[in-house]
Amino acid sequence: MRKEKVEKRITRKEALSLFQSSDLLELGMKADETRKKLHPEGVVTFVVDRNINYTNVCINKCRFCAFWRDENSPDAYVLGRDLLFNKIEETIELGGTQILLQGGLHPSLDIDYYRELLISIKERFDINIHGFSPPEICYMADSADITVPETLRLLKDAGLDSIPGGGAEILSDRVREILSPKKIRSSRWLEVMENAHMLGMRTTATMMFGSVEKPEDVIIHLDSIRELQDRTGGFTAFIPWSFQPGNTDLGIGDWGLGTGNQKKSKPRPPISKPRFPATAVDYLRILALSRIYLDNVENIQASWVTQGLKMAQVALRFGANDFGSTMIEENVVASTGVSYSVSKEDIIHAIRSAGFKPAQRDTFYNLIHRY
């Protein structure tokens, strides 16, 4: 659905100057005004879902990721079907409407594996499959020697409903070259999303900040999302979250936090990076800027998974109108050592006590229960 522009559009130059020179509360107030125009009723939504990571084997070995393992690592896994089905059953029993199905780029899994996986889930369960971020989709396409649109069509026919915006990090190839040299470049990430939207699939968009990017890179990222959304209207939400250095290659050394798989594997030479992880103020500034710049993306998610519930409450006055998911299970951020445990009731209470009306939604932001 294409959203009308809220008012005169902020330009890249204006956004950069706003980001660099306005104070935190000024940015927050502007973002809150935009949020109010788009969501005047003060409803803050969340989805009940579970992250299911079907494998932790990944050939990309991104420097900011603590989740990947080599195929021959003792703790490498590919989830068996029985365990997967149990997880979905449990999710449905807890009122879940969606699974977020994501994994690493496993060199021994082919397109048939993914198609059969989707078909086997859909045969058994009435649940939305939000799955496979653009790096996974490109890897499937390249391994099968077929195009991205063909791959998306095969996955959609097998039961894939919508696509998560993972793997975007910062859509600037200068930054990607440092963070994840083996990962798809910005243009391919955008190509997957555009093709998915053309097929009628909705997707989200994410941004991981707080590593080696400059303010200009953040603006390029936001502009790429806004430009594509103008053409397709396919993004349901934007989710900025901050780099979590624990146990990652990028975190080892300067921050002294690395103890994970990368240390056991092959440490790579240190690279130039900021001394400290993103602060609460950095998070709120990015969130507010995103709300202001992305006037055509209806929903902005607060990331309690990386920021905690209290910061997510504050985020509701800095442009966010959605709490994301209850995340019955989360493995990727947890592998960096950051783990907040919250229940659905905690989320409802946090939203209400911040002065908003909590509501459970589905993947497509339809309200299914108000509290």
Ligand code: SF4
């Ligand atoms: S971020 Fe994704 S693509 Fe990169 S190493 Fe981790 S699992 Fe692999």
